[in-house]
Structures are given as C-alpha cells and as structure tokens.
Amino acid sequence: MSAPADFQHDVANGGTLRFTGDLSLRSIGDLPERLAAAPGPVATLDVSGAQRIDTVGAWVVHRYARDHGATVTGLGENTRHLFDQVAQADHPIEAKRPEPGTFARLLGEVGEAVIQAFRTLYGLLGFMGGTVVAFGRILGNPRAFRFNATVHRFEVVGVQSLGIIGLMSFLIGIVIAQQGAVQLRQFGAEVFTINLVGRITLRELGVLMTAIMVAGRSGSAFAAQIGTMKLTEEIDAMRTIGVSPMEALVLPRVLAAVLMMPLLAFYASLVAIIGGGLLCWISLDIPPITFIQRIREVVPMTDLYVSLVKAPVFGAIIAIAGCFQGMQVEADAEQVGTRTTTAVVQAIFLVIVLDAFFAVFFTEVGWN
Amino acid sequence: MATAPRSARPGSPRLSPILDGDAVIRVRALRNSFGEQVIHDGLDLDVRRGEIIGVVGGSGTGKSVLMRSIIGLQVPDEGSIEVFGEPVLECDPVEAIDIRRRWGVLFQGGALFSTLTVAENVQVPLREFYPHLGQPLLDEIAAYKVVMTGLSPDAGPKYPAELSGGMKKRAGLARSLALDPELLFLDEPTAGLDPIGAAAFDELTLSLQRTLGLTVFLITHDLDSLYAICDRVAVLADKRVIAVGTIDELLELDHPWIQEYFNGPRGRAAVTSAATAAEKAQGV
Numbered sequence: 001m002s003a004p005a006d007f008q009h010d011v012a013n014g015g016t017l018r019f020t021g022d023l024s025l026r027s028i029g030d031l032p033e034r035l036a037a038a039p040g041p042v043a044t045l046d047v048s049g050a051q052r053i054d055t056v057g058a059w060v061v062h063r064y065a066r067d068h069g070a071t072v073t074g075l076g077e078n079t080r081h082l083f084d085q086v087a088q089a090d091h092p093i094e095a096k097r098p099e100p101g102t103f104a105r106l107l108g109e110v111g112e113a114v115i116q117a118f119r120t121l122y123g124l125l126g127f128m129g130g131t132v133v134a135f136g137r138i139l140g141n142p143r144a145f146r147f148n149a150t151v152h153r154f155e156v157v158g159v160q161s162l163g164i165i166g167l168m169s170f171l172i173g174i175v176i177a178q179q180g181a182v183q184l185r186q187f188g189a190e191v192f193t194i195n196l197v198g199r200i201t202l203r204e205l206g207v208l209m210t211a212i213m214v215a216g217r218s219g220s221a222f223a224a225q226i227g228t229m230k231l232t233e234e235i236d237a238m239r240t241i242g243v244s245p246m247e248a249l250v251l252p253r254v255l256a257a258v259l260m261m262p263l264l265a266f267y268a269s270l271v272a273i274i275g276g277g278l279l280c281w282i283s284l285d286i287p288p289i290t291f292i293q294r295i296r297e298v299v300p301m302t303d304l305y306v307s308l309v310k311a312p313v314f315g316a317i318i319a320i321a322g323c324f325q326g327m328q329v330e331a332d333a334e335q336v337g338t339r340t341t342t343a344v345v346q347a348i349f350l351v352i353v354l355d356a357f358f359a360v361f362f363t364e365v366g367w368n
Numbered sequence: 369m370a371t372a373p374r375s376a377r378p379g380s381p382r383l384s385p386i387l388d389g390d391a392v393i394r395v396r397a398l399r400n401s402f403g404e405q406v407i408h409d410g411l412d413l414d415v416r417r418g419e420i421i422g423v424v425g426g427s428g429t430g431k432s433v434l435m436r437s438i439i440g441l442q443v444p445d446e447g448s449i450e451v452f453g454e455p456v457l458e459c460d461p462v463e464a465i466d467i468r469r470r471w472g473v474l475f476q477g478g479a480l481f482s483t484l485t486v487a488e489n490v491q492v493p494l495r496e497f498y499p500h501l502g503q504p505l506l507d508e509i510a511a512y513k514v515v516m517t518g519l520s521p522d523a524g525p526k527y528p529a530e531l532s533g534g535m536k537k538r539a540g541l542a543r544s545l546a547l548d549p550e551l552l553f554l555d556e557p558t559a560g561l562d563p564i565g566a567a568a569f570d571e572l573t574l575s576l577q578r579t580l581g582l583t584v585f586l587i588t589h590d591l592d593s594l595y596a597i598c599d600r601v602a603v604l605a606d607k608r609v610i611a612v613g614t615i616d617e618l619l620e621l622d623h624p625w626i627q628e629y630f631n632g633p634r635g636r637a638a639v640t641s642a643a644t645a646a647e648k649a650q651g652v
Binding site: 086 | 469482483498500507509513514523524525529545547548575579
C-alpha cells in the first residue's frame with residue numbers, strides 16, 4: 001500500500017541522495033544497509049521526494065547526515081520539527097550493562113551464592129527469633145492474639161488439605177505393601193509386610209510426606225501471599241498503623257502449621273495403614289482383623305511419639321521458611337515467584353536434614 | 369446499528385459523540401458489564417484523526433474499560449468497535465496484528481517487562497513486528513526513543529525496578545512509541561507525577577502528537593492536561609459518553625457533573641494556569 005523507501009544518488013553539486021517512497025518503519029526494509037553501501041561523496045540529503053517520514057526514517061537519514069557531514073534539505077515544517085526532535089535525542093545509550101568475562105563472572109556468582117547462603121541462614125535464624133519474640137509478646141498480652149486469623153489458617157492448612165494428603169497416603173500405603181510383599185515373598189515372610197507398613201508409615205513416611213505436601217501447598221502460599229502484600233506495600237501500611245506483621249501475619253501461619261502438622265501426620269499414617277491393610281487383604285489374603293491385631297503387636301507406641309514430636313517441628317520450619325521468604329520480596333513481581341520456589345525448596349531440604357537428625361537421635365535414646 | 373443518544377442533552381446536537389466524517393476510532397452501542405454491574409450501555413464515541421481526545425469521568429465510570437475494549441483486552445457484551453475503519457471485534461488474527469502494530473498503549477503503571485532493561489523493553493515490539501532490523505539499528509532506535517521521552521541516556525540499561533514512578537511512565541511511553549504508531553492510548557499518564565513532571569509530560573505528548581501526526585486517546589483526571597493539550601474532551605457519565613467537545617463547549621451544558629468538574633476550585637485553577645501559560649507563550 002505504500003512505496004518502499006529508496007534513494008537515488010546524484011553526483012552533481014558534491015553529491016546528493018534523493019530519497020523517495022515511504023521513509024517509515026513499515027517500509028524501510030533494507031534501506032539502512034543499502035545506505036551504508038551507497039557510493040560517496042555526498043553533501044546533501046534531499047527528502048522532499050519522500051511521502052511519509054516517521055522517526056525511524058528520520059533517524060536513518062539523520063544518522064547518515066551526521067556520519068558523512070551532509071546536510072538534510074527538502075524539509076517541510078512538520079518534518080523539520082521531526083528531524084530536530086530526532087537530532088536532539090541523539091545520545092548513544094547502553095541497552096544492557098557490560099558483562100564481565102566468563103571467569104570473573106563465575107567467580108562473582110560463586111561468591112555471591114556463598115554470601116547469599118550465609119545471609120539467608122542469618123536472616124532465617126533472626127526471623128525464627130522474631131517469631132519466638134512475637135509469640136512471647138502474645139503470651140504476655142493474649143488480647144493481641146489474632147484468633148480468627150489463626151483459625152482461618154487452621155482451615156486452609158489443615159482441613160482443606162485432608163483430601164489430597166489422604167489420597168497420597170493411601171496410595172503410598174498400597175505401594176509400600178505391594179513392594180514389600182513382592183520382596184518378602186522370596187523369603188516366605190509375607191506376613192512381615194504388616195511390620196513394614198505399620199512402622200515405616202507411622203514413624204517416617206506419614207510425617208515426611210505430609211511435611212512435603214504442606215510445604216508445597218501452604219509454605220508456598222505463605223511466601224506468595226506475604227510477598228504480594230510486601231509488593232503492594234500492605235506490610236508497610238500495617239507497620240505505620242502500628243500492627244506488627246509478625247503478630248498479624250506470621251504468627252497465625254506458624255501456629256496453624258505447628259498445630260495442624262501432627263494431626264495431618266497422624267491422619268496420613270492412619271490412611272496409609274488402611275491402604276496397606278487393604279492391599280494385604282486383597283493380595284496376601286490377610287483379613288483386616290488379623291492385620292489390625294498384628295499392627296498392635298509389632299508397632300510400638302514410641303513410633304507414634306516419634307512422629308508426633310517431629311511433626312510440629314517440621315510445621316514450624318515450613319511456615320517460618322515460607323513467611324521469611326515472603327518477607328524478603330522486594331521490588332518486582334518476579335521475586336514473588338523465585339522467593340516462593342526458594343521457600344518450598346528450603347523447607348523440604350531443612351525438613352529432610354532434620355529428619356535425619358531425628359532418626360539418629362531417637363535411635364540413641366532407645367526409641368527404636 | 370448506530371443508536372442515537374437516548375436523551376439528547378439540551379442544546380447539544382453538535383456535542384454528540386458521533387461525528388459525520390472520517391474517524392480513527394468508531395465505537396457504537398457498546399455495552400460492557402461485570403456480572404450484575406453494567407459499566408457501559410449504548411456508548412457511542414468517534415475519535416477524529418490527528419486529535420488529542422481527553423476522556424474524563426468519575427471513578428468507576430469505565431474509562432479504562434472503554435480503552436481496554438477498544439484495544440481488544442476486554443470483549444464487550446454488545447456493540448461494534450472500528451479502529452482505522454476495521455472492525456476490531458470481528459477481524460481475523462492476522463488483521464488484528466496488523467492493526468495492533470499501528471497503535472501504542474501506555475498503561476497506568478507503565479507495565480514494563482520487569483526482567484528486561486528499559487532499552488530492551490523498547491525493542492520488544494520492534495523485534496516482534498520487524499525481526500529483520502539489525503541489532504545496531506534496534507539499539508539506536510531504542511536510544512533516541514528513550515531520550516525523546518525525556519529520560520536521561522543512562523536510564524537505558526536500568527531495570528524497571530530501579531526506576532521512579534515518573535521514569536517508568538516515560539519508559540512505558542517510549543515503548544508505546546516504539547512502532548511509530550498512528551494512534552496512542554494513554555491511561556492516566558500524569559497520575560502520580562509531580563506538577564512539573566506532569567506539565568513536561570503534557571508538553572511531550574503535544575510535541576510528539578504534532579511531530580508524528582498522532583491521534584491520542586488520553587484518559588486523565590488531570591484538569592491541567594485537559595486544558596493544555598486536549599482538542600476535545602469526552603465526558604463519560606450515565607454509562608455512556610454524554611458529550612464530546614472543547615471545554616468551553618462542554619461548559620455551556622448544564623449537566624451537574626460537568627459543571628462541578630470544570631467549575632470546581634480545581635477546574636478554575638486549571639483555567640487560570642492555562643491562561644497564564646498562553647500569555648507566556650505569546651510573550652515569547
């Protein structure tokens with residue numbers, strides 16, 4: 001619909017380039033390249049033949065005139081204004097900051113990662129301390145306790161995750177029983193499948209899988225919620241009104257996770273045992289009544305205590321990691337995403353490390 | 369299709385939102401609603417080529433929704449919208465892209481891509497629509513656009529998070545001007561700017577409009593902007609555009625909202641400042 005931009009070279013009067021066609025972004029095509037290859041010398045650039053000029057066309061002509069010391073002629077009132085504007089705006093800028101060399105960058109990144117790791121550890125410890133202090137303040141002044149917020153978190157963290165945690169545990173119970181049965185059958189010891197299912201789910205997997213699920217469901221939500229509130233300056237607004245975000249946001253979430261985790265872990269273990277029992281009934285012909293009797297004989301009460309001790313600790317870790325990362329969000333929306341990821345990774349990592357410590361500890365104290 | 373305004377305001381046929389001649393944007397019988405809440409009902413509006421049209425209205429009258437409908441981010445319940453003579457609601461994706469590259473949009477917060485630097489933000493539409501342009505030319509185009517919108521050259525390699533609110537607006541404007549559009553949508557460009565910055569932004573809009581022959585669709589609450597740069601003002605109220613005209617023409621209407629808006633203390637202050645500015649301009 002518009003003629004492509006073009007030019008003719010006229011050697012008279014020290015050289016003139018006469019532009020024709022549409023000097024605009026849409027039809028400029030390869031004009032810049034052809035212009036660069038144009039034969040010199042050129043003293044004048046005549047744009048009177050051009051139909052429409054936009055800033056890109058003006059820029060290309062202006063650049064050529066600047067680089068070759070030529071003058072632009074044939075300007076109307078509007079185009080002169082346009083050329084003035086473009087000429088005024090002629091300052092080279094960097095599109096990106098220059099990057100250091102590969103080795104320097106590698107070194108820098110390693111250094112930054114190390115510093116970041118220690119900073120995070122330091123910040124996380126400080127945040128834990130802050131949570132404890134906030135809890136202490138609440139104990140001293142129970143009226144400041146956000147009862148409704150906490151109960152709401154109970155529902156979100158606990159009740160609403162019953163379905164998914166139940167389903168997951170049920171399947172895990174079946175998988176353990178099935179795999180156990182296959183292996184133990186080789187020794188004619190299928191009946192020990194019950195020991196396996198009962199002890200491993202109650203002592204380890206029930207609480208561990210629940211912790212992972214809660215970290216994925218609630219830890220990430222805490223980080224994203226608090227991070228978004230940080231971005232929209234809600235947290236700053238709270239502080240100026242005199243509401244402590246630690247008391248209003250962090251404490252209800254931490255308390256909810258600490259109180260819900262043992263219940264969820266116990267529930268998860270039970271559902272896993274039911275799943276395992278169902279598989280034993282179907283594939284090993286062990287009737288449920290025998291299964292339950294056997295569970296009572298082989299699973300010591302201390303297994304339940306182990307999981308009930310671990311669960312609240314894991315809950316606290318997950319909630320604190322989530323809230324801490326949320327509070328670290330600054331500046332832009334991308335950070336909400338990265339901080340949420342970090343919160344989940346950190347929570348699951350810490351939970352598994354702590355679980356290893358707990359395993360050694362409980363064996364040492366004789367709860368095996 | 370085109371329904372006349374249902375209750376013509378006294379003495380206002382010439383302030384009708386419908387024009388006879390050529391219009392860049394033609395909105396007819398637009399209806400937008402969110403659930404029960406009806407935002408627009410039977411809204412008509414024409415925007416002339418080459419004018420700066422200011423769109424005003426109280427909070428919640430759907431100024432931004434109108435803009436979003438025109439640029440295709442909000443699908444209206446009913447009505448027709450033509451931009452550059454093409455029906456934007458019915459055209460196929462290829463045509464839609466062709467229309468899109470002829471307009472630029474500045475969102476309220478700038479809406480810069482946070483993972484890209486300012487210069488890269490400006491280059492995004494260029495890369496998208498004109499992939500054959502070489503990197504050196506892209507960098508130069510980004511450079512003069514950034515400087516043209518009044519940012520200092522060292523803003524180029526900065527990320528949006530490092531910019532102040534006013535700088536973000538300017539960077540957003542630079543991006544919306546990247547494709548040398550014929551039509552520019554500005555959503556409250558001067559909101560949140562200091563008066564000096566706002567005046568500079570107005571001047572910038574006006575000078576760009578003059579130089580580039582732009583049509584500008586300007587949503588604003590800023591009375592100074594309305595007086596300083598708008599050729600016509602469209603008033604949104606009662607779910608439609610009740611009148612379009614110059615401020616003087618609008619003042620002749622006895623609609624209570626218009627009177628209150630332009631004759632309130634702020635409106636009068638804007639008149640005085642506009643008059644002073646005009647005198648100064650004549651003196652020079």
